[in-house]
Amino acid sequence: MFGKRGGSSDTPDFKPVSAPAPVAPAPESAPASQSTALEAKPELPKVQPPAIAPAVAAQAAPPPSPEASGEKTEEYYDTKTSVFSALIDTIDLSQLSQMDPEAAREEIRDIVSDIISIKNLAMSIAEQEEILQDICNDVLGYGPLEPLLVRDDIADIMINGAKDAFIEVEGKMEKARVRFRDNTQLMNICQRIVSQVGRRVDESSPICDARLADGSRVNVIAPPLAIDGPALTIRKFKKDKLTLDQLVKFGSITPEGADILQIIGKVRCNVIISGGTGSGKTTLLNCMSAYAGEEERIITCEDSAELQLQQPHVVRLETRPPNLEGEGQITMTDLVKNCLRMRPERIIVGEVRGAEVFDLLQAMNTGHDGSMGTIHANTPRECLSRIESMIAMGGFNLPAKTVREIIVGSIDVIIQAARLRDGSRRITHVTEVIGLEGDVITTQDLFVYKIDGEDANGKIIGKHVSTGIGRPAFWDRARYYNEEGRLAAALDAANEENM
Ligand SMILES: Nc1ncnc2c1ncn2[C@@H]1O[C@H](COP(=O)(O)OP(=O)(O)O)[C@@H](O)[C@H]1O
Ligand SMILES: [Mg+2]
Numbered sequence: 001m002f003g004k005r006g007g008s009s010d011t012p013d014f015k016p017v018s019a020p021a022p023v024a025p026a027p028e029s030a031p032a033s034q035s036t037a038l039e040a041k042p043e044l045p046k047v048q049p050p051a052i053a054p055a056v057a058a059q060a061a062p063p064p065s066p067e068a069s070g071e072k073t074e075e076y077y078d079t080k081t082s083v084f085s086a087l088i089d090t091i092d093l094s095q096l097s098q099m100d101p102e103a104a105r106e107e108i109r110d111i112v113s114d115i116i117s118i119k120n121l122a123m124s125i126a127e128q129e130e131i132l133q134d135i136c137n138d139v140l141g142y143g144p145l146e147p148l149l150v151r152d153d154i155a156d157i158m159i160n161g162a163k164d165a166f167i168e169v170e171g172k173m174e175k176a177r178v179r180f181r182d183n184t185q186l187m188n189i190c191q192r193i194v195s196q197v198g199r200r201v202d203e204s205s206p207i208c209d210a211r212l213a214d215g216s217r218v219n220v221i222a223p224p225l226a227i228d229g230p231a232l233t234i235r236k237f238k239k240d241k242l243t244l245d246q247l248v249k250f251g252s253i254t255p256e257g258a259d260i261l262q263i264i265g266k267v268r269c270n271v272i273i274s275g276g277t278g279s280g281k282t283t284l285l286n287c288m289s290a291y292a293g294e295e296e297r298i299i300t301c302e303d304s305a306e307l308q309l310q311q312p313h314v315v316r317l318e319t320r321p322p323n324l325e326g327e328g329q330i331t332m333t334d335l336v337k338n339c340l341r342m343r344p345e346r347i348i349v350g351e352v353r354g355a356e357v358f359d360l361l362q363a364m365n366t367g368h369d370g371s372m373g374t375i376h377a378n379t380p381r382e383c384l385s386r387i388e389s390m391i392a393m394g395g396f397n398l399p400a401k402t403v404r405e406i407i408v409g410s411i412d413v414i415i416q417a418a419r420l421r422d423g424s425r426r427i428t429h430v431t432e433v434i435g436l437e438g439d440v441i442t443t444q445d446l447f448v449y450k451i452d453g454e455d456a457n458g459k460i461i462g463k464h465v466s467t468g469i470g471r472p473a474f475w476d477r478a479r480y481y482n483e484e485g486r487l488a489a490a491l492d493a494a495n496e497e498n499m
Contacts, residue, residue: 086115144178161229162186171423183229190220217304244287253427254464259490265291267481268370269474274383275417280425281374301335302350332356349373355394364410380414380431422460432473466494
């Protein structure tokens with residue numbers, strides 16, 4: 001019909017059905033049997049119960065500000081420890097864990113106030129409340145992690161053993177002021193997290209992926225593999241995903257660039273989003289998928305459901321790791337293959353890491369226009385060669401030229417995301433895959449981000465420049481979808497910006 005591929009199914013003949021319900025693991029009450037996890041001496045700012053730890057979600061209150069994380073005195077910890085010991089003398093913690101979280105919290109609250117008055121501790125209401133929160137976090141939640149989990153400005157939490165914790169805020173890594181008593185406490189918290197999804201982590205199975213109830217992704221690697229104590233990494237789930245408009249506001253892309261991305265999404269170009277870890281690939285994929293039509297049947301395949309599509313007709317699929325006996329694994333390849341039997345119109349693959357790339361390309365090539373995926377690579381060129389090597393590693397014994405023909409025949413656009421060294425995130429390339437010249441895949445950039453230098457504060461100075469292409473290869477597609485006027489306007493505006 002147009003472009004590089006043949007006919008596609010543009011006129012769906014079915015009625016949309018409602019999207020399936022989310023599949024967040026149903027949390028059980030947090031086990032409180034490991035008493036080592038409960039001895040409390042963490043360094044905690046005053047926090048409210050987070051939504052993430054199911055057991056402590058009892059009370060709603062305004063979120064704490066990051067500034068509230070002041071250092072606490074040793075005296076505070078001494079008091080807390082003594083209150084805590086009195087508490088475990090008084091109640092049976094394992095019984096507490098059977099209770100409904102709100103009731104458990106009330107129970108602790110009553111006993112702690114009794115203890116404070118019996119011990120005759122001089123404390124203000126605010127101080128009492130603080131100790132109470134801390135203790136509840138330790139008993140019912142994820143202890144010193146709680147204050148970090150409730151903060152929505154944190155993108156990643158990285159705990160490197162009991163003594164070191166880092167967070168990423170606004171693209172920058174910083175030290176977090178949390179303290180675990182020791183590696184045993186940290187390990188117990190890790191265990192508590194992964195047990196929520198029916199997994200376990202210990203010396204015999206020291207690597208574990210899990211997910212918090214709010215969708216945050218968790219990885220734990222324990223000693224002896226992690227030499228200095230358990231390493232816990234959490235990619236926080238952002239409830240409010242960034243939109244393309246916000247990316248424009250942040251300067252990640254120009255308004256014209258955003259228009260062009262929107263058109264690319266709408267006219268069903270096949271897109272690969274390329275970028276390093278934390279460069280904003282998933283965010284961008286989410287933005288791009290927002291421009292798919294309401295009437296399209298979209299199937300998403302992810303390792304851990306992150307995408308938040310707003311369309312009415314979406315099927316969400318998720319891979320499954322092997323169980324404790326090493327069985328039952330469902331890989332991305334399994335999902336993508338199955339997808340093709342589900343009459344998809346677009347397939348969206350969260351993260352393409354291996355042989356599934358071949359199935360995705362086949363899908364792109366066979367009438368599922370508008371399919372998308374992300375790949376870990378630092379430039380569009382590198383992305384192309386990564387795809388080739390993923391196919392080679394998948395054991396498909398194909399001549400290099402054939403592989404390249406498949407790539408050229410299926411991918412229309414590569415969008416490159418990057419996190420620059422000053423922490424800012426930019427879309428650095430919007431590149432079209434054009435064709436083959438001899439053995440080489442030819443591409444053309446529509447947009448690139450040019451770095452000019454650095455200001456006195458280490459902020460990178462640069463700007464997006466259009467390469468002056470007036471007629472991208474997806475022009476005919478744009479015309480077919482009646483978007484060529486808008487495309488021409490956006491390209492013109494981008495070219496003028498350069499002047
Ligand atoms: N353009 C951007 N500007 C600011 N923050 C961003 C931008 N893109 C993504 N982020 C934030 O960066 C973090 C990582 O983004 P994500 O899309 O998950 O990265 P990736 O999928 O590449 O690992 C998220 O917290 C996200 O909100
Ligand atoms: Mg991602």
